[in-house]
Structures are given as structure tokens and as C-alpha cells.
Amino acid sequence: MKVERPHQPGDASAELPDDRVAAIRVAALRLFATQGYRATTMADIGAAVGIRGPSLYKHVSGKQVLLAEIMVGTMDALIAAHTEAVDSVDDTREQLRRAVEAHVRYHARRRFEAFVGNREIGSLEQPGRDRILRRRSAYERGFRELIERGVDEGVFTVRSARLVSYSILDMGMGVANWFHDGGEFSVDQLAYQYGDLALRLVAAATAGG
Amino acid sequence: MKVERPHQPGDASAELPDDRVAAIRVAALRLFATQGYRATTMADIGAAVGIRGPSLYKHVSGKQVLLAEIMVGTMDALIAAHTEAVDSVDDTREQLRRAVEAHVRYHARRRFEAFVGNREIGSLEQPGRDRILRRRSAYERGFRELIERGVDEGVFTVRSARLVSYSILDMGMGVANWFHDGGEFSVDQLAYQYGDLALRLVAAATAGG
DNA sequence: CCTACCGATCGGTAGG
DNA sequence: CCTACCGATCGGTAGG
Numbered sequence: 048m049k050v051e052r053p054h055q056p057g058d059a060s061a062e063l064p065d066d067r068v069a070a071i072r073v074a075a076l077r078l079f080a081t082q083g084y085r086a087t088t089m090a091d092i093g094a095a096v097g098i099r100g101p102s103l104y105k106h107v108s109g110k111q112v113l114l115a116e117i118m119v120g121t122m123d124a125l126i127a128a129h130t131e132a133v134d135s136v137d138d139t140r141e142q143l144r145r146a147v148e149a150h151v152r153y154h155a156r157r158r159f160e161a162f163v164g165n166r167e168i169g170s171l172e173q174p175g176r177d178r179i180l181r182r183r184s185a186y187e188r189g190f191r192e193l194i195e196r197g198v199d200e201g202v203f204t205v206r207s208a209r210l211v212s213y214s215i216l217d218m219g220m221g222v223a224n225w226f227h228d229g230g231e232f233s234v235d236q237l238a239y240q241y242g243d244l245a246l247r248l249v250a251a252a253t254a255g256g
Numbered sequence: 257m258k259v260e261r262p263h264q265p266g267d268a269s270a271e272l273p274d275d276r277v278a279a280i281r282v283a284a285l286r287l288f289a290t291q292g293y294r295a296t297t298m299a300d301i302g303a304a305v306g307i308r309g310p311s312l313y314k315h316v317s318g319k320q321v322l323l324a325e326i327m328v329g330t331m332d333a334l335i336a337a338h339t340e341a342v343d344s345v346d347d348t349r350e351q352l353r354r355a356v357e358a359h360v361r362y363h364a365r366r367r368f369e370a371f372v373g374n375r376e377i378g379s380l381e382q383p384g385r386d387r388i389l390r391r392r393s394a395y396e397r398g399f400r401e402l403i404e405r406g407v408d409e410g411v412f413t414v415r416s417a418r419l420v421s422y423s424i425l426d427m428g429m430g431v432a433n434w435f436h437d438g439g440e441f442s443v444d445q446l447a448y449q450y451g452d453l454a455l456r457l458v459a460a461a462t463a464g465g
Numbered sequence: 466c467c468t469a470c471c472g473a474t475c476g477g478t479a480g481g
Numbered sequence: 482c483c484t485a486c487c488g489a490t491c492g493g494t495a496g497g
Contacts, residue, residue: 309475310476469494
């Protein structure tokens with residue numbers, strides 16, 4: 048006689064993902080970024096952590112869920128960095144500078160997350176896709192409203208806060224496409240220079256003149 | 257007895273692709289842009305032009321070649337628009353404005369080409385990939401050298417021509433991600449405003465003050 | 466964590 | 482331009 052036995056709350060393997068799960072996510076992220084989601088097989092991910100493809104299903108529930116978790120984690124980290132940057136100062140001009148610096152730092156340091164997040168939205172099935180789109184909208188709104196506040200205060204001058212906010216976001220995201228450690232600029236230098244460029248776009252004075 | 261008979265130069269089907277080939281390219285472009293290259297099947301492309309997948313091979317030599325042709329055509333059109341824009345005036349400041357306008361116009365009007373060109377580079381096999389990368393480098397160099405010339409002439413002021421050229425290119429490419437006809441701005445309005453933003457980035461006076 | 470395997474998909478070819 | 486089909490691939494399951 049078979050008894051239906053749902054997973055118990057105390058089941059450690061379901062509630063407390065161990066290091067192995069983290070290693071799988073890191074490997075999947077790297078492979079999704081370098082080969083693309085569809086071109087990456089479960090066997091590839093398994094091999095990257097020293098096991099066979101089917102064994103992955105003891106740790107994660109599937110390839111699609113792996114992608115969704117990676118992308119949600121990426122957006123949450125980006126939004127957290129943005130919130131912290133904006134909350135760290137009161138002056139609107141300085142808030143924009145720090146928000147841009149956080150944005151650029153993220154895209155320089157977490158290039159794989161940026162690649163996957165920007166390229167694989169179409170590979171996400173529902174409801175993961177909507178979860179990501181909501182986060183992206185909220186993130187964009189944060190920049191737009193910051194610029195609108197600066198315009199209201201008279202410290203920024205723009206024709207369209209929307210166009211300028213998109214421009215700032217897009218130029219920062221582009222950093223992920225070419226940045227590498229040991230190049231012409233450090234992450235800090237890059238963040239500062241993009242902060243200056245953003246302030247030029249809103250026609251605010253920059254520190255260096 | 258079998259005789260090796262290479263394709264003759266006079267073979268019309270190889271030299272003069274008809275409307276059907278153009279229709280196949282357009283259908284493939286749309287599907288690659290909306291579903292991704294790997295997620296698009298030859299059967300999908302065939303269905304879009306009213307035939308079966310295997311019948312496509314009477315017109316094109318394969319899926320990979322189709323992608324390469326689309327991407328090379330995209331870059332060549334973009335570079336041609338850039339060259340025409342720059343050659344149309346002498347003043348460096350105006351050359352930058354027109355180059356940015358051409359860049360933005362292209363990314364607003366040819367969104368599918370932009371999506372595929374920016375997302376499917378990794379799907380390209382050699383030698384197609386190198387053909388594309390060479391064109392992209394040349395295009396980027398055009399903007400960078402234009403900015404460097406403006407700096408030499410004293411009409412632009414930038415800390416890094418490279419960073420500013422990347423910024424201008426990236427913000428213009430971003431237009432493809434959200435522009436649609438009937439929205440807040442027309443293509444012409446968009447092109448002009450991005451021209452202004454680019455001139456702000458190089459710290460040159462804009463027409464409107 | 467493994468091997469064996471299922472069911473489905475796909476690019477491209479054969480042969481009309 | 483078609484159907485039939487090949488050979489290969491892949492996500493996920495079964496059952497240890």
C-alpha cells in the first residue's frame with residue numbers, strides 16, 4: 048500500500064541548500080554567460096562541478112529554475128546596491144553620482160551576471176520572466192525619479208528624464224561588454240568617470256570642472 | 257562514369273537570388289530576433305514563407321549561413337549610414353551630431369537587426385564571427401577617432417575618448433530595447449535628442465542652449 | 466551519485 | 482517543393 052507523503056518541513060536537503068548548490072549556480076552562470084542558456088547542457092553544468100548531468104537533479108529542480116534563480120539573484124543584488132548608494136547621501140546630485148557608480152561597479156565586477164541578465168530574458172518562462180521584468184522596471188524607475196527630483200530642485204536640466212535615465216543605464220551596462228581587470232582603468236576609476244559622464248548628461252557641474 | 261562538374265559562373269540560381277531568398281532572410285531575421293537563433297528551427301522559417309523546412313535548402317545553404325548573412329548585412333548598412341553622415345559635413349561637432357543621429361535612427365528603425373546583431377554574436381561560427389567583429393571594431397573606431405579629433409581641435413573636452421565613445425554607442429543601441437512607433441517620441445525627435453546628449457558628453461555646446 | 470533510457474527535437478540529406 | 486528519414490542531441494526519469 049502506497050502512502051502519499053509530502054516533503055516534511057524538517058527535511059534538511061530541501062530547506063538548507065549546501066555549498067554544492069552554490070557551486071552549481073556559479074558553474075551554470077559561467078556557462079550560461081559564455082555559451083548561452085540554450086547551448087548549455089545539464090551535462091556541461093554537471094561536468095563543471097565534477098558530477099554527471101542527472102545527478103544535478105538531487106540538488107536543483109531543473110535548468111529553467113536554475114536560470115530564474117540566477118537572474119532574480121542578479122536583479123536583487125543590483126537593486127540592493129542601488130538602494131544603499133542612494134540612501135548613503137541626501138544631496139540629489141550626489142545620489143545620482145553614487146547610483147551610477149554602483150551601477151557601473153556592478154556591471155564591471157559581475158560581468159557574467161550582466162550578460163545572462165541582459166541576454167537571456169527571452170529564455171525565461173513564466174512566472175520567472177515577469178518577476179525579472181518587474182524588478183527591471185523598478186530599477187529603471189529609481190533612476191528616472193532621481194533625475195526628475197533633480198529637475199524639480201533645479202539642479203538638473205534635461206529635455207526628457209526618461210531618455211536620460213535610459214542613456215545612463217545603457218552606457219553603464221555596456222561596461223560589461225569590454226571591461227577586464229588589468230586594463231586601462233580600475234573599477235573605481237571607471238565608476239568615477241561614468242559618474243562624471245552622467246552628471247554631464249543632466250547638465251550638472253562635475254567635481255573636476 | 258561520373259564527371260566532376262563545378263558550378264558554372266552563368267548559373268543563375270547561384271548568382272541572382274530572387275525575391276524568395278529575400279523573404280526567407282526577412283522571416284529568419286524576425287524569428288531570430290523574437291525567439292533567438294537557437295530556438296528558431298528551419299521548419300519555423302519555412303512556415304513563415306509558406307514552405308517546409310527542407311525546401312529552404314533550395315534557396316539558402318543553411319541556418320548558420322543565414323545568420324552570418326543577416327549580421328554582415330546589418331553591420332555594412334550601419335557603417336554605410338555612419339560614413340554618409342560623417343561625409344555630409346566638415347565641422348567636427350556637426351559630424352558627431354550626425355553620426356549619433358544615424359546611429360540612433362538605425363537602432364530605432366531596425367530593431368530586429370539590432371537585437372540579433374547584439375545578442376547572437378556567440379551563435380556565429382567562424383569565419384562569420386571574425387567578419388562581424390572586424391566590422392564592429394571599425395565602427396567603434398570611427399566614433400572614437402571623431403571624438404579624438406574634436407579634442408585635438410579644442411571643441412571637445414573629455415577625460416577618455418574611449419569611454420565617451422563607448423557611452424555614446426551604448427546609449428544609442430539601447431534605443432532598440434524600448435522604442436516603438438507611436439510612442440512619446442518620433443525617430444527624428446529621438447535622433448536629435450540623442451545628438452544633444454552626445455554633445456553634452458563631449459562638453460560641447462548644444463543648439464538649444 | 467551513477468548508468469540506462471525515454472521521448473522529443475532538430476539540421477540536414479535522399480530521392481523523388 | 483514534398484515526404485521520409487538519418488544521426489545526433491538533450492532535459493529529465495527510473496531504479497538502483
